[in-house]
Amino acid sequence: MDTALDRAVRVFRERGYHATSIGDLTAAMRLATGSVYKAFRDKHAVFLAAFERYVALRQEQTRNAAAKGTNGRERLRHVLLSHVEHSQGSEGRRGCLVVGSAVELSALDPMVGARVNAQLKTNENFIAGLIREGQADGSIPAHVEADDTARLMICITQGLRVVGKARLPLDGERLVGVAMKLLA
Amino acid sequence: MDTALDRAVRVFRERGYHATSIGDLTAAMRLATGSVYKAFRDKHAVFLAAFERYVALRQEQTRNAAAKGTNGRERLRHVLLSHVEHSQGSEGRRGCLVVGSAVELSALDPMVGARVNAQLKTNENFIAGLIREGQADGSIPAHVEADDTARLMICITQGLRVVGKARLPLDGERLVGVAMKLLA
DNA sequence: TTGATTCGGAAACAATCATTCCCTATTATC
């Protein structure tokens, strides 16, 4: 069932919510229509479950990237680098469910809207935490405004997904190199 | 007719392409179904026309913002400020057609995909131009990598629209203040 | 082996979608 949900994640990432028919879903999940409706109340419930699964997976990947660094600044650098890599190439063209939900559903679907809003704040807090960590260990100057910088970095990560989906090439080292100036 | 197209822009910005029925369109445009199909070949053609109109309008607004500055750095600062303002509040919740098209259609609709890609490059070139202008007039250091910085700034502007649509508050002065570090 | 129960699959359902067709005004032309 989890593998079927993974396949649903993939379809929703590629096609978005409205362009995904339940025919597309059953084909991707290798399940019959009846089976999908046995497991979920409706299409919306499938999407919500897919969203949660995607977010959990991405969060784990981001923590793993952070763990590669040895201090706050390096951890943040690896997080940004990870975001660029995931926004690029075929993975980038597949799209991000958070960005997709924010753009396509957030305004008209209060449930998704609240969930997206909360997730962005979670991500922002994680970055702000890394900045404060860097300030504590001396790798990031104390005068850096952690909250403002974190919010701008969230904009960068979300924007990367948009630009990556639009097939502009993204060079991780170069872009992150520039972005790290925000910590000066 | 142009006023009807403006209303179409508004609906597409709020609801996206797939969630906008032609019933929504006729209601917003104050036109009957037949009249819409007299003026445009199909829904897709309405969207393309709305897209072009939106892009033209936004481009004009951005040039006006740039004109407020007296040198390259100040022009760029006003452009970024303008992007934050448009990403915020009710205007921000209405959404951006470029971002919406990139996320919802770019991957499956080659026509829209090419158009979005080209538009992002145009915007990027405009920003890169402002950076070089600043380097020529001495307001921006010569060691700044114009192309990489412009690409990152495009990520910021697109990300702002995502974050704004998700109802996170955006403080123009603070965010732009941080972003200007990229020109150090 | 038999009975009950759970699970997946395909056909049927109503609703909604984009699109077309036809009719009615309104304008312009002769």
Add this chain to the structure above:
DNA sequence: GATAATAGGGAATGATTGTTTCCGAATCAA
């Protein structure tokens, strides 16, 4: 002033949508 031509409006159409229902197969207990 009559007529042709055009633009706009709304009902009809066929396809597709999300959802439900019903049926068969497989699993487990007795």
